[in-house]
Amino acid sequence: MAKILIVDDDPDMRPLIRLTLAKLGYQPSLAANGTEGLKLAESEPFDLMVLDLMMPDIDGYEVMRRLRSNPSTRHMPIIVLTARTQAADYDSAIESGADAYLPKPFDPDALHRKIGELLKRAEVAKTSGARTAPPVLNGHVTVVLGLRGGVGSTTVAVTLAGALLRQGARVCLVDLSPSGGHVALQLRLSTAVTWRNLPPAPDTTAVAQTLVRHDSGLVVLAAPSQPVRQGPSTESFRATLEALQIFFTEVVIDAAPVLDSATEVALAAADQIVVVCTPEVGAVQSTIGTLQALGTLRRPQSKVVVALNQVSPEANLPISAIEKALGGPADLVVPFDRQQSLALTHGTPLIFSQPGALLPSAVGGFMVQMRQIA
Amino acid sequence: MLASRSSINADLLTPGFRVSCKVNVGPSGLFGLLNDVNTSLVDLEDAYYSRLTQPAKIVSHLDTAHVAKNNLTLVVLNRREDLGPQGLARGGYSRLLPVPVLITTATFEVQGSIDVVTKFDPAQLLMGGTGRFLNVYDASALMVASPETIFSGAVILVSRSAVEMMAPFTKGKA
Numbered sequence: 001m002a003k004i005l006i007v008d009d010d011p012d013m014r015p016l017i018r019l020t021l022a023k024l025g026y027q028p029s030l031a032a033n034g035t036e037g038l039k040l041a042e043s044e045p046f047d048l049m050v051l052d053l054m055m056p057d058i059d060g061y062e063v064m065r066r067l068r069s070n071p072s073t074r075h076m077p078i079i080v081l082t083a084r085t086q087a088a089d090y091d092s093a094i095e096s097g098a099d100a101y102l103p104k105p106f107d108p109d110a111l112h113r114k115i116g117e118l119l120k121r122a123e124v125a126k127t128s129g130a131r132t133a134p135p136v137l138n139g140h141v142t143v144v145l146g147l148r149g150g151v152g153s154t155t156v157a158v159t160l161a162g163a164l165l166r167q168g169a170r171v172c173l174v175d176l177s178p179s180g181g182h183v184a185l186q187l188r189l190s191t192a193v194t195w196r197n198l199p200p201a202p203d204t205t206a207v208a209q210t211l212v213r214h215d216s217g218l219v220v221l222a223a224p225s226q227p228v229r230q231g232p233s234t235e236s237f238r239a240t241l242e243a244l245q246i247f248f249t250e251v252v253i254d255a256a257p258v259l260d261s262a263t264e265v266a267l268a269a270a271d272q273i274v275v276v277c278t279p280e281v282g283a284v285q286s287t288i289g290t291l292q293a294l295g296t297l298r299r300p301q302s303k304v305v306v307a308l309n310q311v312s313p314e315a316n317l318p319i320s321a322i323e324k325a326l327g328g329p330a331d332l333v334v335p336f337d338r339q340q341s342l343a344l345t346h347g348t349p350l351i352f353s354q355p356g357a358l359l360p361s362a363v364g365g366f367m368v369q370m371r372q373i374a
Numbered sequence: 375m376l377a378s379r380s381s382i383n384a385d386l387l388t389p390g391f392r393v394s395c396k397v398n399v400g401p402s403g404l405f406g407l408l409n410d411v412n413t414s415l416v417d418l419e420d421a422y423y424s425r426l427t428q429p430a431k432i433v434s435h436l437d438t439a440h441v442a443k444n445n446l447t448l449v450v451l452n453r454r455e456d457l458g459p460q461g462l463a464r465g466g467y468s469r470l471l472p473v474p475v476l477i478t479t480a481t482f483e484v485q486g487s488i489d490v491v492t493k494f495d496p497a498q499l500l501m502g503g504t505g506r507f508l509n510v511y512d513a514s515a516l517m518v519a520s521p522e523t524i525f526s527g528a529v530i531l532v533s534r535s536a537v538e539m540m541a542p543f544t545k546g547k548a
Contacts, residue, residue, distance in 0.1 A: 084385075
């Protein structure tokens with residue numbers, strides 16, 4: 001008999017749901033608010049939770065977030081049963097970790113069907129071991145970060161990914177930009193499918209369906225071509241990154257020029273962080289700030305490298321001044337390459353069309369060096 | 375405070391906020407309550423308010439709250455029956471003709487249908503009688519400043535004083 005925890009602050013609704021579930025053959029327990037629900041869920045195992053969203057102490061969204069971050073309750077199926085029925089509420093609930101969403105007043109048959117579905121799904125996952133055995137994450141994660149914006153971090157990311165591909169690695173390039181991704185543009189790939197198509201809790205199949213392949217063999221998780229309000233959610237991108245680390249030996253992430261939640265996930269998983277800077281005052285200032293922020297976020301400094309990208313033929317600042325400001329030499333100096341603008345126009349990155357050119361040579365050489373050190 | 379048995383769930387929208395709450399409506403339903411010219415306030419129970427910029431995020435819970443009817447722009451209901459008795463809410467039992475409409479306020483674009491007795495008469499709908507709200511059925515309200523945010527319901531009550539434009543339309547031409 002499945003044990004179901006009902007968390008609802010409505011004193012009329014709780015006994016009604018309990019009665020309905022008991023009649024259907026389940027073993028219901030009651031919690032009158034979010035705090036009590038969390039305490040009960042953490043103290044004994046339940047097969048499923050029926051959760052209200054609007055509760056005075058801790059709302060249902062927060063209850064789900066806490067349950068999903070706790071290993072002992074992370075996989076418990078949750079049905080949200082709420083009077084808040086707008087599309088935004090649904091999206092937010094699913095993003096917070098709900099498995100299903102039903103409106104109040106509820107239809108007992110619909111609730112029964114949904115409980116049956118979720119219990120069956122949980123049982124299948126348990127017997128197949130999909131949720132119990134942690135997956136092996138082989139993929140090496142490189143995050144390319146330029147918080148200044150416009151420093152050519154996409155070019156560096158595409159070139160790095162291409163260089164790794166040429167070394168025989170299985171590479172996925174992820175574009176996290178919410179403000180109109182340029183990876184697909186540089187590679188002339190369709191943005192019909194992007195990370196916007198990922199479900200809130202994607203499995204490996206869902207992730208595989210959102211990837212696009214470049215003629216070179218490079219696989220891309222593209223960003224929407226038009227600006228959107230925010231990047232992928234924390235949970236969604238964490239699951240996506242785990243799936244990518246199973247599929248690929250190298251995951252290169254062209255991070256958004258902001259420390260949003262997806263970038264935070266990427267940085268937490270990164271084996272290497274490439275901070276891109278250009279030789280101008282604003283970019284140097286941002287790079288100093290970025291390095292400080294990465295230090296604050298407790299990223300091991302050994303993981304962080306600085307790439308000085310000379311995006312114009314004449315630098316505004318001498319390299320020595322930049323290195324002095326940064327407190328050390330740049331790990332990689334990406335030379336200005338006149339052919340780069342032509343490559344962008346043609347939609348064929350230099351790493352694929354002219355791997356011996358200045359820019360791909362420098363980046364490729366650096367990558368080889370870094371992998372040898374690793 | 376517990377809501378009484380005659381309370382209904384509603385989403386109240388102003389130009390800045392969304393309040394999901396229970397409203398004790400009594401026998402005349404929400405339509406009767408909102409259009410009662412003798413009261414200017416609506417008493418809310420168990421209210422959860424959100425800012426319209428993040429309509430799903432609950433900012434705060436209030437046991438009780440009071441809103442001025444004049445400052446409400448829309449009220450969204452999931453069930454038609456929450457409006458109240460048909461004789462009151464739909465203006466009688468005569469044969470009604472549904473007319474698809476587009477209604478705009480400073481903050482929302484509302485689409486749905488309104489019921490008219492014989493013909494679409496904008497002057498009567500917007501200026502006639504004493505009622506403060508228009509019933510728009512099977513309606514959706516898009517936030518002008520954030521078009522991806524859409525509220526929908528079996529009925530949306532639109533404050534007549536907030537209406538900037540109303541137009542009958544044929545779906546597909548709007």
